[in-house]
Amino acid sequence: MPGFLRRLISPAAAPTLQRDTVRLRLEDDAEIEVLRVRDPRARRIKLSVDERGVRLTLPPRASLVMGERFLQQHRDWLSAQLRNYQSTNLPPPLVIGEPGLLPLRGELLPLRWETGRYAHLELDTDGACMHLPARGTEATVRRTLREFYEAQTRADVGQWLPRYLPALPRAPARLRLKVMSSQWGSLAPDGSMALDLALVLGRPSAFEYVLVHELCHLIQPNHSPAFWAEVEQRFPAWREERDYFQREGRRLKAMLRQLL
Incomplete structure (x- = not known):
């Protein structure tokens, strides 16, 4: 089969993301880590902030210098966004075996733990109860x-x-x-x-x-x-x-x- 025909009928390889991290010093001299992602599907340079951190997305033709310049131009915006996330009032992370709070339908329900044959979570009059086997892990809890x-x-x-x-x-x-x-x-x-x-x-x-x-x-x-x-x-x-x-x-x- 000719090479061009093989390429035509063969499924195209899925675009891959290239990831690395860079450090950025903000106006208050605090240093943050930025996830830099080169995305073949991106059309423009994009900066985003969420609870996982800061992400800089670069389209294929954008140079690393352009990305660095974009970060420097948006340092004030980044500082403000990070302050917003730091001020977000979240309940403490759940710790296996320790009483916690479970968000559900606009409320924070008291959560307790009991040993069980299989992992499951139940609601009752006292709040919520996580039944977890003795060898249950954090992955088991998340699932x-x-x-x-x-x-x-x-x-x-x-x-x-x-x-x-x-x-x-x-x-x-x-x-x-x-x-x-x-x-x-x-x-x-x-x-x-x-x-x-x-x-x-x-x-x-x-x-x-x-x-x-x-x-x-x-x-x-x-x-x-x-x-x-x-x-x-x-x-x-x-x-x-x-x-x-x-x-x-x-x-x-x-x-x-x-x-x-």
């Missing part, structure tokens, strides 16, 4: 927490969805639960819905608003005035919940990442 939050999320969706389905042209094709960096939900062209797992950590009314928001995309696949009219009809208090996410969204996502 159990994710399974617990996924089950709680699906329970909430199952409670609210029948209320809205009769007025929709169709039901979502399927539901995927994800850890999202910025979005709270999305609806794919095939009708499959994705929701951020951090939603179940916040107040239920905010979660329900996101569900309604995504369901309305089954009617209007855009954010036109007609779309917002559909949201308004079904959830008149949507503006209050949008403001809630502006205030608390960063904290909710940070809590989920800390747990998982």
Whole structure:
């Protein structure tokens, strides 16, 4: 087979990310570590900050010098963003065997630990109880927490969805639960819905608003005035919940990442 034909029909290799770290001195003389990522899919230089740290994304044609210059130009912005994250009020990280706090539906539930045959998390009148085998590890705890939050999320969706389905042209094709960096939900062209797992950590009314928001995309696949009219009809208090996410969204996502 000729080489050009083989290249044409063979699947293209997936683009790879190149990663390294650089150090940056801020205005207050504090030094931070920046994750530098060269992404073949990136179209521009991008700087982002979240609870995991600082990330500088470079497109293929951007030089390291351009990246360094971009960092220097945004030192003040970085300092402000890092201060915001440092001031985020997060519950203490969970420690196996020690009483802790479990975020769920806008509350912090007392969490206790008991030895069990298999790992599972239960709610009761005293808060929450993590049953963990004697040889359970932190990885076991993270997996159990994710399974617990996924089950709680699906329970909430199952409670609210029948209320809205009769007025929709169709039901979502399927539901995927994800850890999202910025979005709270999305609806794919095939009708499959994705929701951020951090939603179940916040107040239920905010979660329900996101569900309604995504369901309305089954009617209007855009954010036109007609779309917002559909949201308004079904959830008149949507503006209050949008403001809630502006205030608390960063904290909710940070809590989920800390747990998982």
